[in-house]
Amino acid sequence: MESLGDTLWDVVISGTGLQQSLLALALSRSGKKILHIDPNEFYGGSEAAFSLQDAKSWVTHASNGSCGLVKSASIALPEDATGLSPSRAYSLALAPQLIHARSAILSQLVSSRAYRQVEFLAVGSFFIFSPSRDSAEASGLTRIPSTREEVFSTTAISAKEKRLLMKFLKFVLDHESSPHLETWQEHADSPLVDFLQKEFKMGGELQTYIITLTLSLDGQINTRDGLAVIRRHLSSMGVYGPGFAAIYPKWGGLSEIAQVSCRAGAVGGAVYMLGTGIETMEIAEDEVELHLTSGDNIKTRMLVRADDSPSGQTGVGRLVAVVGSPLTSLFEATVEGAPRPAVALIAFPAGSLSTAAGEESAYPVYLSVHSSETGECPVGQSVLYLTTLATGNVTGILERALDAFIHATSDSQAPQVLYRLQYEQLPGADTARAEGPIFTFPAPSPSLSFDDSVLEPVQEAWKKVMGEAAAEAEYMVFEDREGAMDDDVYE
Amino acid sequence: MADSSAPKPSSSVKLVLLGEAAVGKSSLVLRFVNNDFQENKEPTIGAAFLTQKCNLPTRTIKFEIWDTAGQERFASLAPMYYRNAQAALVVYDLTKPTSLIKAKHWVAELQRQASPGIVIALVGNKLDLTEDGTGSGGDAEDAGGEDSGDARKISTEEAKTYAEEEGLLFFETSAKTGFNVTEVFTAIANAIPETSLKTARGPGASHAAARTEEQRVNLNGPRDPNAKEGCAC
Numbered sequence: 200m201e202s203l204g205d206t207l208w209d210v211v212i213s214g215t216g217l218q219q220s221l222l223a224l225a226l227s228r229s230g231k232k233i234l235h236i237d238p239n240e241f242y243g244g245s246e247a248a249f250s251l252q253d254a255k256s257w258v259t260h261a262s263n264g265s266c267g268l269v270k271s272a273s274i275a276l277p278e279d280a281t282g283l284s285p286s287r288a289y290s291l292a293l294a295p296q297l298i299h300a301r302s303a304i305l306s307q308l309v310s311s312r313a314y315r316q317v318e319f320l321a322v323g324s325f326f327i328f329s330p331s332r333d334s335a336e337a338s339g340l341t342r343i344p345s346t347r348e349e350v351f352s353t354t355a356i357s358a359k360e361k362r363l364l365m366k367f368l369k370f371v372l373d374h375e376s377s378p379h380l381e382t383w384q385e386h387a388d389s390p391l392v393d394f395l396q397k398e399f400k401m402g403g404e405l406q407t408y409i410i411t412l413t414l415s416l417d418g419q420i421n422t423r424d425g426l427a428v429i430r431r432h433l434s435s436m437g438v439y440g441p442g443f444a445a446i447y448p449k450w451g452g453l454s455e456i457a458q459v460s461c462r463a464g465a466v467g468g469a470v471y472m473l474g475t476g477i478e479t480m481e482i483a484e485d486e487v488e489l490h491l492t493s494g495d496n497i498k499t500r501m502l503v504r505a506d507d508s509p510s511g512q513t514g515v516g517r518l519v520a521v522v523g524s525p526l527t528s529l530f531e532a533t534v535e536g537a538p539r540p541a542v543a544l545i546a547f548p549a550g551s552l553s554t555a556a557g558e559e560s561a562y563p564v565y566l567s568v569h570s571s572e573t574g575e576c577p578v579g580q581s582v583l584y585l586t587t588l589a590t591g592n593v594t595g596i597l598e599r600a601l602d603a604f605i606h607a608t609s610d611s612q613a614p615q616v617l618y619r620l621q622y623e624q625l626p627g628a629d630t631a632r633a634e635g636p637i638f639t640f641p642a643p644s645p646s647l648s649f650d651d652s653v654l655e656p657v658q659e660a661w662k663k664v665m666g667e668a669a670a671e672a673e674y675m676v677f678e679d680r681e682g683a684m685d686d687d688v689y690e
Numbered sequence: 691m692a693d694s695s696a697p698k699p700s701s702s703v704k705l706v707l708l709g710e711a712a713v714g715k716s717s718l719v720l721r722f723v724n725n726d727f728q729e730n731k732e733p734t735i736g737a738a739f740l741t742q743k744c745n746l747p748t749r750t751i752k753f754e755i756w757d758t759a760g761q762e763r764f765a766s767l768a769p770m771y772y773r774n775a776q777a778a779l780v781v782y783d784l785t786k787p788t789s790l791i792k793a794k795h796w797v798a799e800l801q802r803q804a805s806p807g808i809v810i811a812l813v814g815n816k817l818d819l820t821e822d823g824t825g826s827g828g829d830a831e832d833a834g835g836e837d838s839g840d841a842r843k844i845s846t847e848e849a850k851t852y853a854e855e856e857g858l859l860f861f862e863t864s865a866k867t868g869f870n871v872t873e874v875f876t877a878i879a880n881a882i883p884e885t886s887l888k889t890a891r892g893p894g895a896s897h898a899a900a901r902t903e904e905q906r907v908n909l910n911g912p913r914d915p916n917a918k919e920g921c922a923c
């Protein structure tokens with residue numbers, strides 16, 4: 200076999216995170232010579248999914264400071280916990296983002312035919328946690344009504360609030376045309392909560408419902424973005440079946456999409472090397488010479504990589520916990536004929552939690568609960584992904600949220616926490632950079648639902664690699680490969 | 691479920707092929723999927739993805755087959771293929787001793803890294819090049835394997851003993867004549883435990899296997915109850 204150094208590569212892609220992998224997919228029919236490397240021994244980069252063993256080595260790695268955008272990673276196993284299954288029965292996702300049905304990534308996966316290798320599951324209800332106000336009242340979870348039918352049938356809010364909510368949902372669906380446009384435009388850059396208060400006279404509880412639908416990490420999303428996100432939520436409802444607006448890729452979320460994309464790259468002839476990073480490089484005008492950690496020296500016309508230096512802004516605290524209960528009541532289909540959801544979302548509004556030391560949660564905490572259907576844990580268990588802005592005692596707040604959730608869901612015995620993984624995800628550059636033959640993707644987005652802006656730099660990089668040959672209309676549009684056709688119509 | 695002639699429960703099984711270059715991995719898939727054979731096949735670049743159904747008496751298994759290739763030098767591709775795979779076909783060429791060593795290496799890696807409970811079949815291919823494998827008769831027990839004029843270099847006994855020790859299914863095949871090829875896939879389909887086909891096992895989930903499909907979200911157009919059963923995507 201010829202050696203790596205004998206080839207002049209059209210592009211070397213460094214890292215197998217989502218953006219790099221989508222680029223590999225986009226280039227998979229281009230005929231370009233592609234070398235795709237990753238310094239890690241696993242696929243997926245910041246969007247990877249881990250067995251318990253993988254998670255352990257990742258934590259060790261992260262504490263050496265060798266994962267640029269991760270800090271304070273640790274694992275805790277309760278001493279008395281039994282019932283944790285073998286390592287490979289788990290697939291814990293670093294990027295458990297839900298994907299709205301109207302997201303452009305889904306159209307790209309369909310047009311590129313890569314969707315055939317991904318299993319998607321429905322994301323079910325959004326709930327709000329309400330703390331007990333006095334000892335007589337239990338804390339609990341309230342389902343957020345987000346469709347007309349749900350608003351009608353809910354018993355959680357008064358008739359007056361129903362009318363308000365309905366009016367608002369109608370407004371959102373039509374908010375980009377007159378006269379609605381004029382109503383919100385003057386508030387475009389101020390917080391959505393203020394707009395809800397001023398224009399809709401909405402009280403705290405309804406405001407919380409609506410902010411939760413936006414999944415805003417600081418709860419301060421502005422009116423322009425907030426209305427757009429809620430509109431996306433509403434218009435995504437029912438697209439792929441009744442009763443759900445978002446979906447989730449089985450086996451670890453975006454990790455699975457990254458891997459399917461790399462496989463498409465490999466089918467197209469790209470060469471893959473894990474455990475191989477770039478040691479040094481020399482940049483000439485239209486060529487880069489790379490010295491790889493494998494000892495190979497190679498030449499490429501372009502290098503595409505991802506940014507991994509922290510920007511110094513507030514990061515996101517994450518807690519991943521495995522619990523020994525299927526939490527069945529969270530995963531009920533609410534509409535006739537709907538697929539049973541595998542993911543439920545719970546919001547702990549700002550101020551709803553406080554640590555033992557009396558510190559209140561300054562920002563919302565979001566909890567994404569995954570059933571074993573996601574393939575992320577064995578049957579009988581669930582995986583909980585908690586996220587909040589990393590300010591103050593973030594560890595304490597996340598622990599409190601976990602504890603509060605566990606007690607709010609169980610009427611009898613509280614499910615046992617079998618495993619905990621904690622870390623902080625640091626923000627990095629938020630825009631892509633093109634410098635001569637080097638293209639650098641921004642740092643991964645901390646958002647809880649997939650953000651389509653992630654796709655733009657991928658297409659930009661693709662355009663650079665393709666040069667003259669780039670035909671936008673053909674971006675990510677492929678025929679099925681031979682044999683992959685769906686020949687199975689039931690006789 | 692909408693149909694009166696209720697279709698059999700159907701599940702997808704991800705299967706990966708591993709083995710040294712030129713042992714006949716792609717040829718086995720081609721035989722299984724298209725019932726075809728090409729004498730001097732172009733080597734697969736990277737990897738290919740194919741699907742084929744296998745009808746069992748009580749259920750239908752749709753194999754999603756990942757054929758790896760060309761990059762044995764950079765073992766990096768394999769983890770991506772055997773991740774979440776429920777079955778693996780580890781192939782060697784029974785006229786080539788080094789290929790069994792490589793196969794054992796793959797078996798060890800699968801046992802170490804793949805999903806717990808993965809069904810592994812060890813397959814000795816190119817049986818047609820041996821005395822006992824030629825043409826009609828598969829019954830020449832006494833061919834033994836050491837006869838002159840026989841290209842066989844790995845005896846059935848040796849590979850079979852190894853397979854038994856490791857708990858693998860074992861077959862000798864010829865992609866060229868088609869001998870034993872369907873049998874390998876059927877045996878794998880039968881060996882997949884029913885429990886690993888249905889991730890859905892809520893209490894009272896009586897048609898759990900069919901439920902697996904029911905929970906999938908189909909991105910390909912409107913949810914048609916007939917298409918839903920057949921289409922895995």
Ligand SMILES: Nc1nc2c(ncn2[C@@H]2O[C@H](COP(=O)(O)OP(=O)(O)O)[C@@H](O)[C@H]2O)c(=O)[nH]1
Pocket residue numbers: 709710711712713714715716717718728729730731732733734759815816817818819863864865866867
């Ligand atoms: N005689 C014989 N040749 C085979 C058989 N299977 C594959 N071959 C030949 O072996 C070569 C390599 O086959 P291929 O399927 O590409 O191997 P792969 O690299 O493992 O995918 C090709 O020339 C095939 O025609 C077989 O069962 N008998």
Ligand SMILES: [Mg+2]
Pocket residue numbers: 715716717733734757758759
């Ligand atoms: Mg091949």
